[in-house]
Amino acid sequence: xxxxxxxxxxxxxxxxxxxxxxxxxxxxxxxxxxxxxxxxxxxxxxxxxxxxxxxxxxxxxxxxxxxxxxxxxxxxxxxxxxxxxxxxxxxxxxxxxxxxxxxxxxxxxxxxxxxxxxxxxxxxxxxxxxxxxxxxxxxxxxxxx
Amino acid sequence: xxxxxxxxxxxxxxxxxxxxxxxxxxxxxxxxxxxxxxxxxxxxxxxxxxxxxxxxxxxxxxxxxxxxxxxxxxxxxxxxxxxxxxxxxxxxxxxxxxxxxxxxxxxxxxxxxxxxxxxxxxxxxxxxxxxxxxxxxxxxxxxxx
Amino acid sequence: xxxxxxxxxxxxxxxxxxxxxxxxxxxxxxxxxxxxxxxxxxxxxxxxxxxxxxxxxxxxxxxxxxxxxxxxxxxxxxxxxxxxxxxxxxxxxxxxxxxxxxxxxxxxxxxxxxxxxxxxxxxxxxxxxxxxxxxxxxxxxxxxx
Amino acid sequence: xxxxxxxxxxxxxxxxxxxxxxxxxxxxxxxxxxxxxxxxxxxxxxxxxxxxxxxxxxxxxxxxxxxxxxxxxxxxxxxxxxxxxxxxxxxxxxxxxxxxxxxxxxxxxxxxxxxxxxxxxxxxxxxxxxxxxxxxxxxxxxxxx
Numbered sequence: 332x333x334x335x336x337x338x339x340x341x342x343x344x345x346x347x348x349x350x351x352x353x354x355x356x357x358x359x360x361x362x363x364x365x366x367x368x369x370x371x372x373x374x375x376x377x378x379x380x381x382x383x384x385x386x387x388x389x390x391x392x393x394x395x396x397x398x399x400x401x402x403x404x405x406x407x408x409x410x411x412x413x414x415x416x417x418x419x420x421x422x423x424x425x426x427x428x429x430x431x432x433x434x435x436x437x438x439x440x441x442x443x444x445x446x447x448x449x450x451x452x453x454x455x456x457x458x459x460x461x462x463x464x465x466x467x468x469x470x471x472x473x474x475x476x
Numbered sequence: 477x478x479x480x481x482x483x484x485x486x487x488x489x490x491x492x493x494x495x496x497x498x499x500x501x502x503x504x505x506x507x508x509x510x511x512x513x514x515x516x517x518x519x520x521x522x523x524x525x526x527x528x529x530x531x532x533x534x535x536x537x538x539x540x541x542x543x544x545x546x547x548x549x550x551x552x553x554x555x556x557x558x559x560x561x562x563x564x565x566x567x568x569x570x571x572x573x574x575x576x577x578x579x580x581x582x583x584x585x586x587x588x589x590x591x592x593x594x595x596x597x598x599x600x601x602x603x604x605x606x607x608x609x610x611x612x613x614x615x616x617x618x619x620x621x
Numbered sequence: 622x623x624x625x626x627x628x629x630x631x632x633x634x635x636x637x638x639x640x641x642x643x644x645x646x647x648x649x650x651x652x653x654x655x656x657x658x659x660x661x662x663x664x665x666x667x668x669x670x671x672x673x674x675x676x677x678x679x680x681x682x683x684x685x686x687x688x689x690x691x692x693x694x695x696x697x698x699x700x701x702x703x704x705x706x707x708x709x710x711x712x713x714x715x716x717x718x719x720x721x722x723x724x725x726x727x728x729x730x731x732x733x734x735x736x737x738x739x740x741x742x743x744x745x746x747x748x749x750x751x752x753x754x755x756x757x758x759x760x761x762x763x764x765x766x
Numbered sequence: 767x768x769x770x771x772x773x774x775x776x777x778x779x780x781x782x783x784x785x786x787x788x789x790x791x792x793x794x795x796x797x798x799x800x801x802x803x804x805x806x807x808x809x810x811x812x813x814x815x816x817x818x819x820x821x822x823x824x825x826x827x828x829x830x831x832x833x834x835x836x837x838x839x840x841x842x843x844x845x846x847x848x849x850x851x852x853x854x855x856x857x858x859x860x861x862x863x864x865x866x867x868x869x870x871x872x873x874x875x876x877x878x879x880x881x882x883x884x885x886x887x888x889x890x891x892x893x894x895x896x897x898x899x900x901x902x903x904x905x906x907x908x909x910x911x
Contacts, residue, residue, distance in 0.1 A: 349526040352534060355500070380541075381494040387559045388540045389497060392533025396525075414532045415733060416758055418563035418708055418853040420880045420901060422873040437899060438857040442732065443705060443760070445855045445899075464872060464880075466855060466901045468706055468758065470733070560878060561903055563708040563853055565735045565756060567728040582754060583712040587877065588850060588905070590710045590754075609727060609735075611710060611756045613851055613903065615878070639816040642824060645790070670831075671784040677849045678827025679787060685823045686815075704822045708853035 334365045336408040343368065343400045350396060358393050360400075366436040368401040370394075373429050385425035387463070390432075394419070394448040394465040397434035402444035402469035405436060409474040415443065417467030425462045427452030434465075444469045479510045481553040488513065488545045495541060503538050505545075511581035513546040515539075518574045530570035532608070535577075539564070539593040539610040542579035547589035547614035550581060555616045560588065562612030570607045572597030579610075589614045624655045626698040633658065633690045640686060648683050650690075656726040658691040660684075663719045675715035677753070680722075684709070684738040684755040687724035692734035692759035695726060700761045705733065707757030715752045717742030724755075734759045769800045771843040778803065778835045785831060793828050795835075801871035803836040805829075808864045820860035822898070825867075829854070829883040829900040832869035837879035837904035840871060844909040850878065852902030860897045862887030869900075879904045 336342065340363045347353060347360045353370075356378055362369035370393045372378075372385075380386040395414055403412045434448040447466050451459040481487060485508045492498060492505045498515075501523055507514035515538045517523075517530075525531040540559055548557045579593040592611050596604040626632065630653045637643060637650045643660075646668055652659035660683045662668075662675075670676040685704055693702045724738040737756050741749040771777065775798045782788060782795045788805075791813055797804035805828045807813075807820075815821040830849055838847045869883040882901050886894040 346526045350531065351522040351524050352531040355522045377496040377500045379496050381491045382556075386495065386497040386537060386540070387562075388533060388537025391536045391540075391564075392531060395531070395533045395536075411527075414566050416563065416565040416706065416735075417532075418561065418901060420561040420872075420903065421559050422880060437855075438896070445706075445857060447899075461873070464882075464901065466853060466899065468855065561851065563756060565727075565758065567735060582710075583751070590712060590851075592754075606728070609737075609756065611708060611754065613710065636816045640821065641812040641814050642821040645812045667786040667790045669786050671781045672846075676785065676787040676827060676830070677852075678823060678830045681826045681830075681854075682821060682823025685821070685826075701817075704856050706853065706855040707822075708851065709826075710851040711849050 334404055336406065339404045343403060347400065352392060353396065356389060356392065363404065365404050366401055367434065368397045368404065369431055369433045370397045371429060371431050374427055385430060387421055390425055390450050390463050391419055394432045394434065394450055397432045398446040398448050398465060398467045399469050401434035401436050401446050402471065405439040405444065406471045407473060411472040413470050413472065415468040415470050417465050419463055419465045421463050423460060423462045425452055427454050429453040442470060444471065479549055481551065484549045488548060492545065497537060498541065501534060501537065508549065510549050511546055512579065513542045513549065514576055514578045515542045516574060516576050519572055530575060532566050535570055535595050535608050536564055539577045539579065539595055542577045543591040543593050543610060543612045544614055546579035546581050546591050550584040550589065551616045552618060555618050558615050558617065560613040560615050562610050564608055564610045566608050568605060568607045570597055572599050574598040587615060589616065624694055626696060629694045633693060637690065642682060643686065646679060646682065653694065655694050656691060657724065658687045658694065659721055659723045660687045661719060661721050664717055675720060677711055680715055680740050680753050681709050684722045684724065684740055687722045688736040688738050688755060688757045689759050691724040691726050691736050692761065695729040695734065696761045697763060700763050703760050703762065705758040705760050707755050709753055709755045711753050713750060713752045715742055717744055719743040732760060734761065769839055771841060774839045778838060782835065787827060788831065791824060791827065798839065800839050801836055802869065803832045803839065804866055804868045805832045806864060806866050809862055820865060822856055825860055825885050825898050826854050829867045829869065829885055832867045833881040833883050833900060833902050834904050836869035836871050836881050840874040840879065841906045842908055846907040848905050848907065850903040850905050852900050854898055854900045856898050858895060858897045860887055862889055864888040877905060879906065
């Protein structure tokens, strides 16, 4: 997958820095490649649900941003990306020291891009376990010339 | 839909108060009836994505909790509820003074419960506009006698 | 919801007649209104899965067509409609004399339209029971002038 | 993934032969391994929608069966499997000489199993192109001792 936007990495980093929710929850961008984006989120007790696990909505928040930016890396310069829809299966309790979501583009289209994100918990021994998976659709809104 | 747990409303309120993420984002429980739960979230700039709209993950966070608790209202006393999966369609930009998500049980089963949540933005004139809709599956883990 | 295409009902009927799969399974169009389409499918043993229930894929087949045509009723003349994605929750065994799926547009957009379909089984006493529900996204491909 | 049921392959083949819809559409089981099932469907004009592509519901029908049987391969002897829900993204027109859906278990649980299926069209040169992807949840109903 070849990027149409030569400064895709800088553009993703700039846009990510403009998402206040990412700084509220403490998420950081850890990888940006054509069609692939990873976001890391250290566990914090104030992000949990009633059993102390990361709330499924927080798992979704980082995965939705990762999917949007993965789609964005393959769009022309000046595009805006919005989420159309996503579906998340929660596979295991989101318990861990840290979480990483890895989004990969499955199909990039002129208007719609389909992306998958896998979310892993990382324990004290750096072992990764899949805790959730998202399948979603992103739309690119392109600037008119 | 008749509740099996006579203290469902108190149990939902107690569990909601034990979800630290709800207090981090400023969400509050506004309605708990058999099979129906509403959660209100006032807009805050630190919950936004890069265009200033409420992040789709935050829309999901309140809807997932509302769906889980709507399912819980129809479960036996002492049940725990977990999300199996959900799908969200984002319909309009989540711009507004306040948001409300209303979750309603579609089918309550012995193990699995299917729930739908509609998310509305509320503008300065108290007008409600649908911004997202979730269709999800919750699982009840029941205490053994 | 006001139709942009004054001959939407004839156009839906013509397109439906051009879907060979509908005649293979014995489905018929039973209602076409702006934003709403119903399709009826009598039970047949050769549409079943291993327990004799209507196969979930057949439930999906009629619902996907109903969703596509419901979206189409609100599109400009000469549009083509394609499915982007759909999600189906299976709620009860699809046992019955006849099935009806009712699709309703939730949000019609210029490009994307979100539709929901509820599928009911109809027993010998004409009672309707919800057996599945679909939430999907349709895309309109519009003719250039 | 180790099968709990030593005769899983025979059991899948027997159950598949009991799905009348598979013979109606001309689908055949082409691979059964622990956690993985493939189904092949030759194109037929009577399985198409109005543009001559395989109907999305037919794509779903073979994928849902493949997902159910992939889950079944990892269940104890005597289990029954039912679909809880699935979500399908349609990526490209389903045009081709033949189609194959490949389902793989992502997470096998005691009650619920999450499965993904990728659907490929195969053209005259045997080239495979991804046309759709399904993410779904299956439930195992186990015989009581």
